[in-house]
Amino acid sequence: MRIKDLFLTLALLNSPALLEAGECCPPGAWIAPNCSCLEAKDIGTLYSAWPNLCSPCPPVGWGETFEVSFLYWQAQEDGLDFAIKNNPTYTPTPTLYANVNGQFIGLDFNWEPALKLNGSMIFPNGWDFDFRWTTYYSRSKHTTSHAAVDANTTSGLYPLWLLPNAYAVTPPVYGQARGLWNLHLNTFDFELGANAFLTPRVSLRFHGGFKCIIIDQKYRVKYLNGITNGANQMLPSRAALSNDCFGAGPRIGFNSRWFVAYGWSIAADIAGSMTLNRFKMKRSDSDRALAPTLNQKTSYFREKYYAFRPNLEALLGASWDTCYGCNNRYSFGFMAAYELQYYWEQNMMPQLVSRPISFLSFPSRGDLHCHGLTATLRFGF
Numbered sequence: 435m436r437i438k439d440l441f442l443t444l445a446l447l448n449s450p451a452l453l454e455a456g457e458c459c460p461p462g463a464w465i466a467p468n469c470s471c472l473e474a475k476d477i478g479t480l481y482s483a484w485p486n487l488c489s490p491c492p493p494v495g496w497g498e499t500f501e502v503s504f505l506y507w508q509a510q511e512d513g514l515d516f517a518i519k520n521n522p523t524y525t526p527t528p529t530l531y532a533n534v535n536g537q538f539i540g541l542d543f544n545w546e547p548a549l550k551l552n553g554s555m556i557f558p559n560g561w562d563f564d565f566r567w568t569t570y571y572s573r574s575k576h577t578t579s580h581a582a583v584d585a586n587t588t589s590g591l592y593p594l595w596l597l598p599n600a601y602a603v604t605p606p607v608y609g610q611a612r613g614l615w616n617l618h619l620n621t622f623d624f625e626l627g628a629n630a631f632l633t634p635r636v637s638l639r640f641h642g643g644f645k646c647i648i649i650d651q652k653y654r655v656k657y658l659n660g661i662t663n664g665a666n667q668m669l670p671s672r673a674a675l676s677n678d679c680f681g682a683g684p685r686i687g688f689n690s691r692w693f694v695a696y697g698w699s700i701a702a703d704i705a706g707s708m709t710l711n712r713f714k715m716k717r718s719d720s721d722r723a724l725a726p727t728l729n730q731k732t733s734y735f736r737e738k739y740y741a742f743r744p745n746l747e748a749l750l751g752a753s754w755d756t757c758y759g760c761n762n763r764y765s766f767g768f769m770a771a772y773e774l775q776y777y778w779e780q781n782m783m784p785q786l787v788s789r790p791i792s793f794l795s796f797p798s799r800g801d802l803h804c805h806g807l808t809a810t811l812r813f814g815f
Contacts, residue, residue: 499765499814503550505773506807508543509572509617512800513781515540516613516655518592519580533588541574541613545806564625564641570804575614583609583661595655595673595785597719597731608668609659615651619804621775622646623685637691645685645707647745649780649802651677665726675717675783681709681743697756701769703749713782714738735784746776749808765814774805 520536548570556562583590590607627641653675660668687705694700717735722728751771758764781800 497556497814499552499554499556499812501550501552501554501810501812503552503808503810505548505550505568505570505809506545507548507570507572507773507804508545508806509570509574509619509802509804510543511615511617511651511781511802513783513785514613514615514653514800516594517578517608517611517657518594519578520589520592520607522589534592536592539578539591539611539613540576541615542576543574544572546570546572548804550808550810560630561626561628562639564623564627564643566621566623566625568619568621568623570617570619572617572619572804573615574617575612577610577612579610579659580608583607583659590661591657593655593657593671595675595719596657596671596721597733605661605663606668607661608657609661610657612654612656612658614654616653617802618648618650620648625685627689635693637693639689641688641705642684642686645683645709645745647679647681647709647711647777649677649679649681649777651781651783653677653783660723665724667724669722669724669728671719671721673717673719676715677781677783678714679711679780679782681711683707683709683742687747691753697754697767699753699755701749701751701753701771703747705747707745707747709743709745710740711743712738712740715782715784717784737784741779743778743780745778747774749773751808755812763815765812767812767814769808769810769812771808771810772805773808774803777802 515538517539518534518536519539520534522533523535548568550566550568552564552566554562554564578591580590584607588605588607590609591611593606593608593611596606623643623645625641625643627639629637629639631637654672656670656672657668658670660670662668685705685707687703689703690701692700692702715735715737717733719733720730721732722730749771751769751773753767753769753771755765755767758766778801779799780802
């Protein structure tokens with residue numbers, strides 16, 4: 435704060451108008467956003483001093499806020515397609531292994547509830563310290579089938595998650611395929627922020643801190659009703675994968691409030707982080723076929739490594755806040771918003787390419803994003 439602003443702030447803090455604001459608010463008094471009752475003329479154009487005068491409801495002093503948010507989110511991740519539904523345009527010749535003319539089949543991503551808790555300590559100088567915990571669990575699945583499974587035309591479902599060449603005798607075509615994905619997300623945010631009013635209607639809080647993420651994934655695929663080609667038959671096969679991530683790194687961003695009237699405001703927040711992630715992946719396979727005797731191939735794969743990944747968070751919504759009690763010491767508010775969290779390259783599960791589809795393009799890494807509605811209740815004292 436400049437020397438001039440410091441003297442103006444000290445003058446305001448000792449002005450009779452502010453001393454009167456320390457009393458219970460008289461009827462009809464103007465209440466600054468989330469602050470005690472003050473006359474606009476008492477503050478003048480010194481917007482940067484507002485947080486010092488209103489932190490959060492008393493004119494000056496320590497404060498605490500607690501927020502609980504109920505979320506209804508959908509999680510989506512790239513690279514989780516598990517089959518190709520093949521409808522060939524012609525019958526392949528003996529020298530052509532397969533004629534692929536199909537579409538990718540993926541999961542039906544569900545909407546699930548989630549929870550977010552936030553606690554803040556507000557200092558007398560307008561700075562604050564926040565701690566936030568978000569937890570979210572999602573379970574998505576999909577089952578698909580193909581009416582006509584034919585070894586001669588190779589119509590049916592081509593698996594994307596089986597071992598290459600595990601089905602060397604019989605073309606790898608199935609009549610049914612299932613995919614199941616479980617996601618468990620936990621994030622921890624530690625923020626040190628400074629709030630300031632840029633104009634009488636706009637506040638901007640800059641913050642920096644630290645972010646921790648724990649993202650555990652489990653992915654299961656199974657293929658059934660394999661084709662029969664003479665004495666050869668594809669039997670039910672499956673792949674089980676896990677992708678666990680723990681990351682930590684710096685985080686920066688800002689929260690803005692655009693005040694309208696009667697305690698209502700528009701909230702617009704954005705933050706970014708760069709975390710060093712430790713990935714641990716596991717994969718196990720069991721592919722089975724009659725050729726003409728039982729032919730079963732199994733595998734187990736695991737890998738661990740570190741990588742930097744960027745993350746993005748954004749929120750846009752409407753908020754309402756008010757103060758109550760003698761000296762307006764307590765505050766209450768709620769917010770309804772759309773929220774997005776984006777995590778780059780979180781799907782690191784190894785996807786092996788089989789012979790019949792080796793020339794098709796599909797993502798080997800996938801971004802994870804969670805989005806949906808957030809309803810927040812806020813208490814201050």
